[in-house]
Amino acid sequence: MEHFKLGNINVEVIQKDIKNVHLSVHPPVGRVRIAAPSRMNMDTIRIYAISKLSWIKKQQTKILNQKREAPREYLTKESHYYLGKRYLLKVIELDTVPIVNLTHNTIELYVRPGSPIEKRKEVLENWYREQLRELVADLITHWEKKMKVKVEEFGIKKMKTKWGTCNEEAKRIWLNFELAKKPLECIEYIVVHEMVHLKERHHNDKFVAHMNHFLPTWKQLKADLNKLPVSHIDWGY
Numbered sequence: 001m002e003h004f005k006l007g008n009i010n011v012e013v014i015q016k017d018i019k020n021v022h023l024s025v026h027p028p029v030g031r032v033r034i035a036a037p038s039r040m041n042m043d044t045i046r047i048y049a050i051s052k053l054s055w056i057k058k059q060q061t062k063i064l065n066q067k068r069e070a071p072r073e074y075l076t077k078e079s080h081y082y083l084g085k086r087y088l089l090k091v092i093e094l095d096t097v098p099i100v101n102l103t104h105n106t107i108e109l110y111v112r113p114g115s116p117i118e119k120r121k122e123v124l125e126n127w128y129r130e131q132l133r134e135l136v137a138d139l140i141t142h143w144e145k146k147m148k149v150k151v152e153e154f155g156i157k158k159m160k161t162k163w164g165t166c167n168e169e170a171k172r173i174w175l176n177f178e179l180a181k182k183p184l185e186c187i188e189y190i191v192v193h194e195m196v197h198l199k200e201r202h203h204n205d206k207f208v209a210h211m212n213h214f215l216p217t218w219k220q221l222k223a224d225l226n227k228l229p230v231s232h233i234d235w236g237y
Contacts, residue, residue, distance in 0.1 A: 002015075004049075006053060012033045013042070014035050017037075018035060018037055019037060021048055022036075023048075025056055032049075032056055074089065074091065074109070074120035074124065075089065076090055077090075081181040082107065083181075084182055084183030087102070087105060088106050091109050091111065091120065092111075093111060093112065096110065098110055099127075100123065107124070111123060129177060131180055132177070136187070140173075144195075147196070149195060151171055154174070155172075155175070158176070162176065163176045165194070168201050173191075182228060186224060186228075188221075192211070
């Protein structure tokens, strides 16, 4: 990996066997990365970055101004979110198998007496993952019929910079674990977005046309999702 500076902005450059240049700005601090074809020289890459400087600064400002969740301690009366709704956590210590129960306005977390924060976190995150997996499975089934595509496999994992990814060749979709905390319509937007990649790999006019056809409100949903607080975790690089 190589680096160069644009004023006070550090730009990471990775060159690999690809056809086009890809510029990205990553949370939580606005790290700038360019993936460029192996054949492209650094002067050309630098000129490209300079031409995108205004966009880079705009994205960095957006990332730095985005609201962040407070660190969680997994204690009673602490706020947690599920499908966009705020719930109060209620920790119940019982000598039984740890489970999570959702009520009208609380998330009941049953753990063994004296369970440490790490264990409470593990139980709750496993519950989030299971709920999201069920929701996504239903969404995929619904949209497979409408789009006439087939998802061979999907998974849930923690992702640092994306809400989802799609491997077009394997027809495999990965979705960000944090989506379980977001409104259902935003989850659906990400599922549709990734499934559209099975029809069109690139974010081009054809991709946008598909999105407009299948989910006309997608631009508003994207904006809504990006306004929501992101995880408090300050990822290292």
